Amino acid sequence: MQKNKSDKIIHKEKGSFFIPGKENTVFSPPENEYFLNKNSLSGEWIRAGELDFHADIFAAYTCVSTMDALDLIVNSRIQSDIRKYVSFVSETQSGGRGQHKRTWISKKGNLYASVKIPFVFSGEWSENFLPLIMGNLVSGVLKEFGINTDIKWPNDIIYSGRKLGGILVEKKKNYYNVGIGLNLDNSPDDCELESFFSLPAVSLREKNINISNPFTFWNILFEHIFYFFNKRLAKEKPFALINDLTQKLLWLDEEVFVKDYSGKVSKMTLAGLSGDGGLILHNDSGKKVLYSAMIRAVSFQ
Known part of the structure; x- marks a missing residue:
């Protein structure tokens, strides 16, 4: 493969960037070097490897937007299997975005990730369910950490009456690009709210809950996402999800x-x-x- 001066190497790394001590069981190092165009992305990039459930994770210390980085990877020579699940996670973003193109403030310590969902919605399952499915999966993983959350329709994760995180869905030609942001360590000030309809934010650290490694958290959540779409969704009916979500729906009957x-x-x-x-x-x-x-x-x- 010929290297262009405009390309930036994604260094070959083992999974220790994600889970120290488990690199041999969780990740396998990539066989080749890969390249990204530095005009589209910034920072040092790592292909963290392939998870044991056959889905790729790419990681960065910084990027403009995990959504844009994921699109670039999916539509490049790096990752050409349209059926494969891929995710991109970064410590920070310089140009993160949320719903309605609002700025997503992205300081170090929180979770900033995007995942390619190649699932085709059909039959009883409408694509309108996607942000709700993702919100329910995030809420479920947080519950494993002892954190009970609500869901503000259609795409916000609420903790103690404040916004803990959000889901952004962008439909592409052969897949959905789903961004997930969670305030694990810090949150924007109330004065930074952009809309009357925006709730004040909260972080888990403010509530004395410590999830110190967002990459470890993402590894767990990504596995739940993959399992749900590949194993559970075909066996479930929408009413089961609706019943589950209704119990978590913020402001129900208000x-x-x-x-x-x-x-x-x-x-x-x-x-x-x-x-x-x-x-x-x-x-x-x-x-x-x-x-x-x-x-x-x-x-x-």
Whole structure:
């Protein structure tokens, strides 16, 4: 393979970058060197290896955006198998983004990761479920650490009434690029909120909960993601997920402000989830199911 001066090497490394002492059982070193164009990415890059469930993890100390880095990898010579699950995780981001292109503040110590989901939604499973599925998986892994969370439809992880993290889904030609951010160590100040519908943030460290290694946490979460889409989803029906999510749904049966896709703001009662992942709301004018909206409890101060 010819090296171009504009390319940046992804150094061959063992998995010790992720889980010290387990590199021989969790990761295998890559057979070849790989290259990324430095005009699209920044920082020193590592192909951490292949997990024992046959999915690739790429890692970085810094990047512009894990979403952009993942797209570049998936659409390059580095990773050409469209059926394979791939993820990219970084210590920091200089240009991270959240829902509606909002800036995602990305200081060291938190989790910043993106994962390629090559799953094809069909039948009873609508792609509207994807952010909810991912939120439920994140919530499930956090529960393994003794952390109980709620889900603010459609894509926020809530802890103690504040935003702990979020999910961003971007649909591509042959896959979904799903970004996940979690405030493990620090969180933005309240003055940095960009919208009336944005909740104040919280980090686990602020609540005296210590998950010191975001890469270790991602390794666990990525395995849960892979297992769910490859083993569980084909055997489950949407109603099981809906029932599970309804128990975690923030502001269920409460009156909320709703800003729909047209920009109109109204007051409605949050009634639950529809069979295809939409949000059910009602008021004196009747019932409505929304698939794109921002919400905030009327009672929230």
